[in-house]
Amino acid sequence: MTTAISTEELQRFKALCQQKNFGQALPLARRFHPLLAQNVHLARRWGWVIYERLKDLVEQARAKQAPASRQANSLPEHLSRKIREALVEYARLPNLHTPDLLHAMILVMVCRIGIRWSGVLGFLYHVRAFDTLRPEDRLPKTYGDRTYPSIEQLLTQTVAAALAKLPLRDQRPEVLDWACVQVQQRLDRFPDEPWIPYHLACYLIKKQRGPEARPLLAPVLLQHRHKSWIWERVARANHDRPEHRLTALTQALRLAERELPTVRFRLHLELQICWPPGSATMKPLPSFRQPAAWKNSSAVTCATTAILSGNAIGTCCSNPGSSNGSSRPTCPGHPPSPSSPKQFSTNTCRPRNPSA
Secondary structure, eight states: OOOOHHHHHHHHHHHHHHHOOOOHHHHHHHHHHHHHOOOHHHHHHHHHHHHHHHHHHHHHHHHHHHHGGGOOOSSOHHHHHHHHHHHHHHOOOGGGSSSSSSHHHHHHHHHHGGGSSSSSHHHHTTTGGGGGGGGGGSEEEETTTTOOOHHHHHHHHHHHHHHHOOOOOGSSSHHHHHHHHHEEEEEEEEOTTTTHHHHHHHHHHTTHHHHHHHHGGGGHHHHHHTTTHHHHHHHHHTTTOHHHHHHHHHHHHTTTTSSOOOHHHHHHHHHHHHHHTTOOOOOOGGGGGGGGGGSSSSHHHHHHHHHHHSSSSTOHHHHHHHHOOOOOOOOOOOOOSSOOGOOOOOOOOOOOOOOO
16 A cells, blocks of 8 residues: 655655765665665666665764774664664665665775674675676776776775685675685686685585685785784584694694783684694604794695695695605705604694793
8 A cells, every 4th residue: 555645745755865864864765765666767866865864874883993803793883783784774775786886885884894894795685786886896906006906806906805704693694605606706706806716715614515616715825924813713624634724723833822811812722633643654754843844935835735635745846855864965855754753742733821
C-alpha cells in the first residue's frame, strides 16, 4: 500500500535535500521510499545527501582515530551506528547501484572506512561493487606529479583486508565466497601490490587452505624476512608440513627479541607443540636456526623457496654440500645433515630473567 504524498511534503523533502540536511530528510525519505525506488532523479538527489553525510562521518572517524588504531571493528559505537544508518539507506535504492559518479564516490567513502566497520563486506556484496564500476574507475588517477590507485584497486585492497582481519563468523558464507573470488580474479591486475595476496593468504590460512596460501605469502616474506610476524604466518600456512612449520616457527621466535613477552611466549608454546623436547620423530634443521645463516641472502632464498613450495628443505640447489669433508662450496640453504639435534637448543626461547 503506497502512502499518499502531498505536494507540500515533496517540496519540503527537495528543499532539505538541497540543504544537505540528512537528519530532517531521513524520515521523509523512508516514507517516500516507493517513490524514490521509481524516480531515479529524485533518488539521486537523496543519494548525494547520503554521500555528504557519509563524507562527514568519515572525517569524524579519521579525526578521532590515529592511523595505528585503524583496526578491525575499531569505530566508536555511535559512529558505527550512524555509518550503518546512511549506508542502509543507500543500499535500499537499487536504482542508484549503477556505474556513475555518485556510486563511485560512495564506494570511495566505504573504502576509506574499510575494516573499521564490520559491515563493509556485506555492503559491497549487496551493491555489486565490482560489477558497477565505470571504465575510468578501473584506471589509476594522476594529479600533477602524483598517481593514485584506481577505485577498483581500492576495493580490492579493502575486500582482501576484510577477509583477513574481520571475524569470519560475522559474515555470511555467500559473502565470503564472493569476496574471495573477486580478490583472486584481480591478483594479476595489481602485481606491484604485495598486501592484496598477503591478505588473501591470511584468509586462506583461516580456512585451512595452506597449499593455496603459501605462494601468496612470498612477496611480503621477501620484503620483510627480518620480521617475526611474517614467519609466524608462514608457519601457519605450513600446518600440513611439520618440518617447514618448525623451521618457520624457529625463525619467528629468533626474530621476536624485541616483541612483547606474550608474543615470544606464544611462539615458544607453538614451537614446543610442533617439536616437543626429546622428540625423535623429526630431524632438526640447525643451520636455518643459526643467526649467521640468515644474514646470507642465498640462505634466505633457499629456505623461502622450500617453505613456500612443495619441495623439501634442501632441494632447490643441484650442488648441496656434503658431510664427508668435501671442500666444495656449500649452499647456505643446504647444510650438511646434522648428526645430532644438540646444535639447536630451546633455551634461547625462554624469556630473560629480569634479575639476571
